[in-house]
Amino acid sequence: MIVVDELRKHFKVHRRPPGLRAALRSVFHRRYEVVKAVDGVSFTIERGERVGFLGPNGAGKTTTLKVLSGLLHPSAGRVEVDGHVPGARAAAFLRQITLVMGQKQQLMWDLPPAETYAMNRAIFEVPRDQFDRTMKDLDALLDLGPLSTKPTRQLSLGERMKCELAAALLHTPTTLFLDEPTIGLDVAMQLGIREFIREYNQRHDATVLLTSHYMDDVVALCPRVIVIDGGTIIHDGDLRALVKAIRPDKLVSFRPLAAIDLADLERLGRVVQHDPARVALEVPEDHLRDVVSHLLSAMTIADLGIEDPPLEDVMRKLFKDKRAAAADAPADAADAADDDDEARRDDDEGAA
Amino acid sequence: MIGGRYLRLLGLQGRISLATAMQYRLNFLVEGVMSLYWLGWNLLPLLVLYNDRQSVAGWDQSSALVVIGWFVILRGILEGAINPSLTDVVERLRTGSFDYVLLKPADAQFLVSTSRFVPWRLVDVAGGVGIIVWAFVRLGHAPTPADIAVAAGLLVAACLAMYALWIMIVCAAFWVVRLDNLAFLLTAVFDAARWPIQVFRGAWRVLFTFVIPLALMTTYPAMALLGTLHGRTALACLGGALAMSLAARLAWRAALRNYTSASS
Numbered sequence: 001m002i003v004v005d006e007l008r009k010h011f012k013v014h015r016r017p018p019g020l021r022a023a024l025r026s027v028f029h030r031r032y033e034v035v036k037a038v039d040g041v042s043f044t045i046e047r048g049e050r051v052g053f054l055g056p057n058g059a060g061k062t063t064t065l066k067v068l069s070g071l072l073h074p075s076a077g078r079v080e081v082d083g084h085v086p087g088a089r090a091a092a093f094l095r096q097i098t099l100v101m102g103q104k105q106q107l108m109w110d111l112p113p114a115e116t117y118a119m120n121r122a123i124f125e126v127p128r129d130q131f132d133r134t135m136k137d138l139d140a141l142l143d144l145g146p147l148s149t150k151p152t153r154q155l156s157l158g159e160r161m162k163c164e165l166a167a168a169l170l171h172t173p174t175t176l177f178l179d180e181p182t183i184g185l186d187v188a189m190q191l192g193i194r195e196f197i198r199e200y201n202q203r204h205d206a207t208v209l210l211t212s213h214y215m216d217d218v219v220a221l222c223p224r225v226i227v228i229d230g231g232t233i234i235h236d237g238d239l240r241a242l243v244k245a246i247r248p249d250k251l252v253s254f255r256p257l258a259a260i261d262l263a264d265l266e267r268l269g270r271v272v273q274h275d276p277a278r279v280a281l282e283v284p285e286d287h288l289r290d291v292v293s294h295l296l297s298a299m300t301i302a303d304l305g306i307e308d309p310p311l312e313d314v315m316r317k318l319f320k321d322k323r324a325a326a327a328d329a330p331a332d333a334a335d336a337a338d339d340d341d342e343a344r345r346d347d348d349e350g351a352a
Numbered sequence: 353m354i355g356g357r358y359l360r361l362l363g364l365q366g367r368i369s370l371a372t373a374m375q376y377r378l379n380f381l382v383e384g385v386m387s388l389y390w391l392g393w394n395l396l397p398l399l400v401l402y403n404d405r406q407s408v409a410g411w412d413q414s415s416a417l418v419v420i421g422w423f424v425i426l427r428g429i430l431e432g433a434i435n436p437s438l439t440d441v442v443e444r445l446r447t448g449s450f451d452y453v454l455l456k457p458a459d460a461q462f463l464v465s466t467s468r469f470v471p472w473r474l475v476d477v478a479g480g481v482g483i484i485v486w487a488f489v490r491l492g493h494a495p496t497p498a499d500i501a502v503a504a505g506l507l508v509a510a511c512l513a514m515y516a517l518w519i520m521i522v523c524a525a526f527w528v529v530r531l532d533n534l535a536f537l538l539t540a541v542f543d544a545a546r547w548p549i550q551v552f553r554g555a556w557r558v559l560f561t562f563v564i565p566l567a568l569m570t571t572y573p574a575m576a577l578l579g580t581l582h583g584r585t586a587l588a589c590l591g592g593a594l595a596m597s598l599a600a601r602l603a604w605r606a607a608l609r610n611y612t613s614a615s616s
Contacts, residue, residue, distance in 0.1 A: 011612060071451050071613050091457035099455055106452035108368070110375045115368055122364050123456045123463075125357070151375070 002045040002068065002175070002207065007077035009038040009063050037063040039231035040077070047082075047174075050201055050208040052222030052239070054215075056319055060231040061211045065177045068209070069099040081175055095124060098173040102180035105160065106167055107152045113163035114148040117170055124171035131170065137203075138166045141196050158189035165193070169200065176200070178210045182217055194220050215311035227318065234322055240308075246318050247309045249282040252291060257300040268294065282309070361458065362466055369469035380472075387475040394424050395483070397546070409550040416548060417487035418574040423546040425480030425507075426569050430514055430542065432473025437465050438518050442525045451613055461519070461604050484577065495577045502586050506573040509593035513568050514542075516593070516600035523600075526607035538564075545570045568592060 013035050016026040038060040045051050053061045066072045067079055070086035070093065079086055084093035107116045121131045138144065142162045147155060155163065161181065169176075178197065182190040194217055201208050212218055218225060218239070225242060227235040235242050252269065256279055265271050268291045269283035279301075283291045288306070295301055373380050402413040411419070441464045444450040453460050488494055495503070521538060541564055544552075549567035552560055560566040568589045575581035 066451070066613055069455060071454050071611070073609065089454065094455060094457040097455075099451070101448075101451065104448050104451065106449065108372070110372050111368065115371065119364060119368065120456075122361055123458045 001047055001080075001082060002043075002209070003078070003080040004044070004064070004068070005042050005078040007038055007041045007064065007067060007079055008036070008075045009060075009067055009072060010075045011035045011037055036231050038067070038228075041228065041231070041233055042077075043226055043233065043236055045207055045209065047207055048201070048205040049224065050198075050210070050222045052218035052225040053209055053211040053228065054218060054225055054315060055211075055228040056315075059228045061228055062179055064228070065099065065179050065209065065211065069097055069177050070094070071099075095171060096173050097175040097177065098168040098171075099177040100165060100168045100179065100181050102161070102183035105152075105164055107160065107163055109153050110151060112149045112151055113155075113167060116152075116163075116167045117148065120167055120170055126171055130172075134170050134172055135166070138169060141199055142166060143192075158185050161185060161189070161193065165196065172204060173206070174204060175207045176209070178208065178212075180212055181210070182212060182214055190214060190217065197221060215315070219311055227315070229319055229322060230326075234318065239311075242318075243308050243311065243314050244285075246314045246321075249284055249309065250288055251280060251307050251309050252283050252288070252295070253278060253280040253303075253305050253307075254295065254301040255279075255303040257302055260299055264299075358459075358462060361462070365466040366469055370471050372468070373471050383470070383472045384475065387472045388479075391424065391476060391479040394420060394479075394546070409548060411548045411550065414487050414490040415574070415578055417490070418484055418577055419548050419570050420546055421480045421483030421487060422570040422574045422577075423480070424483060425477050426510055426514065426545065427542070428473045428476025428480060429511055430518075432470045432476070434465075434511075434515050434518050435539075436468040436470050438522045440464070440468055441522050445525050448613060450611075454608075454611070460608065461601070464522075465515070465519070488577075496579065499577055499579045502581065502583075503573045503576040506568075506576055506586060506589055509589045510569040510573060512593040512597050513565050516596035517564065519600040520603050523603040523607040526610050542566070542569075548574070565589075565592060565596075 011034070012032045014026070014030050014032055016022045016031065037058075041060070041064060053064070055061050063072065067074050068081060068086055070089045073087045081093065082096060084090055086093060086097075107113050108119075117131075117135065120126075121128075126134070142165060144162060144166060147159050147163055148166075152160060152163070165181070176197070181197070182193050185193065197208060197210070198221060200206055208221070210217065210221060223239060224237060225235065225239045226233060227242070249269070251272070253273070255277060259276075260279065262271065262274055265274065265279065265281060269281040269287070271279070272282055273280035281291070292304070292306070295304065373383075402408070402416070406412060408416065441450065444453065444464070450464075453463050456463060517538065544560060545566040549557060549560060549571040557567075561568075572581055572585060572589050576586060
């Protein structure tokens, strides 16, 4: 079980305007400001849950994952993973978690992945027979085949990601922190990795906390999503409920078999697309039944489909609404502190 | 038991370093040739210096050769076993792959300090031993077993001091990230260890004895082999090396607490 209670992580960052003069000045006098990467985040995740962690760039997702995996110490708040305080980096804790970062690699670049596996086996003290069994399972799930014996630098991005996953999981952790595990992969490979994560979760009753820019990953894998923006949580719950709350309309699409007047369509809902090949309408859920029966009886159409709006749209609207609300609210406190002393004090608190 | 585990890990890291070195065959051979070249080059300044004099700061040429031999051994250890791993740490901090070190259930300082060895530097170590043997042949006598034992103890102290110094430099990278110049400066300063400490005067001698203890690294072990080192100085060397190791460990722990991880 993962417990996060009022987690805050603040960083002191050096900022300077562009230009040579500013660069020269910054050599003698540095201006710092405090960035509140995570600012009062609380949630609980039960064992075996698959949770999606969504938010725009810089929202605080990766920082939270790094605190949860013990890489960063919180500035304030309480974090527990299966009864362990991650920042203590106890061996028992590190043996039951893993962090996969799609943009960083642990495989040794010049050597085949098998060497990294051997090293990890020794470090995690995995008994030989258990290691052989796990590697066999991982091979079956990820279709590693001969990849493990080719030098890492000669593997494609997708192949490398498969091997990264194998290296990260050969100690069979029960808590998986996955930070953009499918970034840069083609659709087929994304599907493969996604299926693998689901299978692993079910086989080991593993807890999965996943961040991904590919909303499809999240839709396919995570019944629950936590949405974070500006370091605070703006939604935590069922994915479908979120979609319904933000975009209650359904997307009705079909192929017209005869020309349809735009005015007729506009009476039914908001027209998103009006081509000879495809028409798409956004229709409030309450009117869905009436609109569909009208389409089927009064118009000649084919390939009728009804779906939720794309999650990307939902997220865009969510963040836009939130920012609009924040802009309307009176500016009660400045987020950044330009003052050096204040910045330093905050950092000291963080290190304590 | 823990010691056994870490010895196994050390063996595995060594094997992986050897495999990495041999992955690029031509580079492996060129490195070997370069090692032999530098070994010969080390002797040149000494030969030039003693060309027209018998003694420098109380050291005759054969005794100074012992210091040079010791310096070559130490530099072999530094460039073969300490520098490569710790240079990698700085790169890992910059790229963020240091995260993966912290995710392992083993001592992070041990893991980063043993992550890369350069096998060809063993040529330097063997060459250094050869120079010392040659020096004693010229001197016409052999060191006593007791002198060898003290020198061996001081070799451990010298390695510890050197390692501690490098760890403290690496710790600075947690704050400043880039420290190429600092590491370069230290390597350049280490070059002064080829000369007996008595060659230096005033502030330089204080600096190279107490701050960057080059005397501890080469002069005192050489004096131990020659049978001219006071027992108290040997003990002070061991104490100093242990104190430096402790300071390095504390600095490492403080650095980890300050770790901010490179962004995704």
